[in-house]
Amino acid sequence: MPDFLTHVLAVYVVLQVSAWRIDWLTRPRIVTGMAGALIPDLVKIKLFVPAYRVEPLLGVPFSWEPLHRLGGALLTALVLSLLVEASERRGVFLLLVGGLLSHLLLDAFLLRPVPYTYDLLYPLTHWRAPIFDLDLYLSSDYWPSMVTGTVALLVFGVTRRRKQ
Amino acid sequence: MHIGDDLSRRAVVVVLLVALQAGLLLDYGAYEDRQPTAEDYATDYETYVGQTVTFDATVVSTDPTVVVLDGTDERLELTLRNFDRDVQRGTAVDITGTLQANHSVSVQGSVLSPSTNRTYMYGISFAALLFVVALCLRDWRLDTDRLVFRKRGED
Numbered sequence: 050m051p052d053f054l055t056h057v058l059a060v061y062v063v064l065q066v067s068a069w070r071i072d073w074l075t076r077p078r079i080v081t082g083m084a085g086a087l088i089p090d091l092v093k094i095k096l097f098v099p100a101y102r103v104e105p106l107l108g109v110p111f112s113w114e115p116l117h118r119l120g121g122a123l124l125t126a127l128v129l130s131l132l133v134e135a136s137e138r139r140g141v142f143l144l145l146v147g148g149l150l151s152h153l154l155l156d157a158f159l160l161r162p163v164p165y166t167y168d169l170l171y172p173l174t175h176w177r178a179p180i181f182d183l184d185l186y187l188s189s190d191y192w193p194s195m196v197t198g199t200v201a202l203l204v205f206g207v208t209r210r211r212k213q
Numbered sequence: 214m215h216i217g218d219d220l221s222r223r224a225v226v227v228v229l230l231v232a233l234q235a236g237l238l239l240d241y242g243a244y245e246d247r248q249p250t251a252e253d254y255a256t257d258y259e260t261y262v263g264q265t266v267t268f269d270a271t272v273v274s275t276d277p278t279v280v281v282l283d284g285t286d287e288r289l290e291l292t293l294r295n296f297d298r299d300v301q302r303g304t305a306v307d308i309t310g311t312l313q314a315n316h317s318v319s320v321q322g323s324v325l326s327p328s329t330n331r332t333y334m335y336g337i338s339f340a341a342l343l344f345v346v347a348l349c350l351r352d353w354r355l356d357t358d359r360l361v362f363r364k365r366g367e368d
Contacts, residue, residue, distance in 0.1 A: 051215050051343035052333075052334045052337045052338045052341065052345075053337070053338035053339075053345075054337045054338065054341035056341075056342070057341050057344070057345055069268075075364075076352055077353060077365070080348045080349055080352050082221055082347075082354075083345055083348065084345050084348075084349055087342065087345060092247070097286055099252070099284070099285075100242065100250070101250075101252040101285070104242070107239075109239060109243070110239070110240060110242035110243045111238055111242040112238060112242040112247070113238065113240040114241055115234070115237035115238055115240075115241045116234075116238075118237075118241075120237055121234060121237050121238075124233055124234045124237070125234070127230050128227055128230050128234075130229065131223045131226060131227055131230075132360075132361065132364045133361055133363070134351070134356070134361045134362065134364075135219060135361075137295075137363075137364065138317065159334075161307065162267065162307050162308060162309040162321075162322035162323055163267055163309050163322060163323050166314045171237075171241065172237060172240065172241075175244070175246065181278035187326050187330070188334055189305065189322065189326045189333065189334040190326070190330065191330065191332035191333060194337055197256075197323075203267045
């Protein structure tokens with residue numbers, strides 16, 4: 050992962066700029082897309098309950114990683130969209146999917162010591178998508194959040210001016 | 214639509230989806246060509262000797278550089294061979310290389326980040342999480358009667 054702030058603000062920028070033209074993208078819907086950008090990092094549950102602690106309980110091999118892959122993240126988005134009123138469900142699902150796809154892609158661009166990324170399309174395939182291996186940043190770099198933060202502030206400012 | 218039906222139907226679908234999710238977690242755990250984890254290296258070291266390994270670790274001493282693997286309760290310390298980058302105690306390193314018998318690894322690729330960057334990453338991420346939760350609660354409210362979130366300002 051880049052940090053959560055980068056993930057969330059990247060989606061904010063895209064959706065808020067789109068909202069200048071698309072009236073459907075109201076504030077609650079933009080916020081929903083931003084929340085979707087955090088879905089794959091549900092996998093961080095592993096920091097609190099590591100898979101190797103779950104395995105002895107289950108007696109079979111176990112991994113949290115699918116939560117941070119296409120299939121698992123889509124399932125999480127489906128569950129979340131069932132928590133909203135029926136009339137918003139389809140829209141919420143699509144916004145969550147947009148957010149989580151953005152997350153999976155931004156994570157593929159991370160700097161790694163190996164010439165491939167990760168099997169982000171699982172369970173469709175275990176292919177580790179070397180074409181996305183752009184090595185752009187580390188999760189712990191300061192600059193991605195600085196850049197997205199600056200752009201997000203600009204977009205926020207322009208949006209306010211447009212409303213006046 | 215009858216609301217009670219919607220609630221029970223939703224509950225059934227959520228249970229099915231969670232079961233599917235659990236299926237994925239088990240399937241991935243059992244996948245044979247899965248990337249080994251730090252826990253695998255720590256508990257089954259000999260199996261991986263001579264193989265190319267990839268892991269995240271933290272520098273515990275320099276000259277020679279010794280790292281401790283992240284993500285396992287078993288304390289596995291490895292000496293980095295063929296590694297001459299400038300690191301300090303606490304530097305986070307991502308390493309790929311060949312595991313050797315004497316608790317060392319011949320490094321083929323490495324990515325470094327200072328420990329302060331990692332502190333920043335956790336801090337800013339936690340702040341962003343709280344921020345998003347606050348935004349969601351500002352724009353959505355829980356209808357406790359029907360157990361759904363509704364956009365605020367509408368009924």
